[in-house]
Amino acid sequence: MKILLLNATPHKGNTWRVMCALRDEIAQADPAVEFEEIHLAGLGLPFCTGCSLCFRQGHRFCPHADILLPLLAKMEAGDGLIFGTTTFNMAPNALAKNLMDHWCFLLHRPHFFRNKAMVVSTTGGVGAGKTVDYTAGTLRAIGYNRCYKLPLASASWNDYRPSPAAQRKIRHMALCFYKDCVSGCLAPASVLQMIPYNLFRGMSLAYAKGSPYETEDGNHWSDPVRAHMAYDPSVPMPFYKKPLGHLFYLIGRAAGNAVTVTYKK
Numbered sequence: 001m002k003i004l005l006l007n008a009t010p011h012k013g014n015t016w017r018v019m020c021a022l023r024d025e026i027a028q029a030d031p032a033v034e035f036e037e038i039h040l041a042g043l044g045l046p047f048c049t050g051c052s053l054c055f056r057q058g059h060r061f062c063p064h065a066d067i068l069l070p071l072l073a074k075m076e077a078g079d080g081l082i083f084g085t086t087t088f089n090m091a092p093n094a095l096a097k098n099l100m101d102h103w104c105f106l107l108h109r110p111h112f113f114r115n116k117a118m119v120v121s122t123t124g125g126v127g128a129g130k131t132v133d134y135t136a137g138t139l140r141a142i143g144y145n146r147c148y149k150l151p152l153a154s155a156s157w158n159d160y161r162p163s164p165a166a167q168r169k170i171r172h173m174a175l176c177f178y179k180d181c182v183s184g185c186l187a188p189a190s191v192l193q194m195i196p197y198n199l200f201r202g203m204s205l206a207y208a209k210g211s212p213y214e215t216e217d218g219n220h221w222s223d224p225v226r227a228h229m230a231y232d233p234s235v236p237m238p239f240y241k242k243p244l245g246h247l248f249y250l251i252g253r254a255a256g257n258a259v260t261v262t263y264k265k
């Protein structure tokens with residue numbers, strides 16, 4: 001089993017220290033787990049330019065594809081992702097937000113259905129809850145099957161020493177996350193995942209091949225299996241959720257017919 005530690009903070013500070021503590025707990029529980037570290041600050045990922053090529057032509061046309069594609073491949077290969085972002089101004093730090101901006105096409109074409117995630121954030125006093133909620137919401141929307149949240153108040157500039165209670169929490173979260181990753185079991189899709197999934201499934205039909213404004217989103221959702229399923233077939237789906245998915249699909253389809261999203265040809 002592989003776990004990717006993606007440090008999206010600008011340095012190896014308090015949040016990274018918690019990520020290392022999680023790694024050490026998991027390694028103690030199972031020495032066979034393989035870990036890989038990525039420090040986003042070292043990759044030099046430029047700001048998302050807003051060119052929208054990822055939505056229209058595919059993410060391989062992103063001007064930063066040389067950095068982004070290998071990163072996505074590592075996320076895919078990791079059964080688990082531990083994502084660290086500091087809380088700056090009550091929100092994810094800019095480096096982390098920039099990466100999430102580069103993931104936006106995945107909200108339209110979710111992908112990481114078999115992968116599990118955990119978001120860690122430290123804050124001086126307040127705001128880490130909001131930071132992890134926002135980040136976990138993004139990870140769930142791009143397909144991550146489950147996302148654990150670990151917000152912690154450090155009351156420290158780069159010298160955080162978790163209290164015994166915080167250490168117990170870190171250990172508990174590490175073991176829950178590890179057991180979930182190693183189980184190979186997938187949780188059923190949540191309603192909050194199914195809403196955007198099915199809205200995009202419906203809306204994107206208006207952009208299929210041969211339409212006046214065809215896009216990669218249109219091609220993606222034209223896949224014969226994907227076009228008819230209320231969520232990815234690899235994920236369990238209780239029967240009562242299927243009609244809900246199809247309802248949002250119909251809403252999306254109506255919205256796609258009512259409004260055309262144009263681009264300069």
Ligand SMILES: Cc1cc2nc3c(=O)[nH]c(=O)nc-3n(C[C@H](O)[C@H](O)[C@H](O)COP(=O)(O)O)c2cc1C
Pocket residue numbers: 009010012013014015016086087088089090091122123124125126127154155156157158160
């Ligand atoms: C630019 C900046 C903004 C911050 N914003 C907040 C904040 O909104 N709320 C808060 O309680 N602490 C804030 N802090 C304190 C940090 O969140 C806290 O020290 C955190 O543990 C640092 O984690 P790191 O070492 O991983 O970067 C801020 C610190 C910096 C440098």
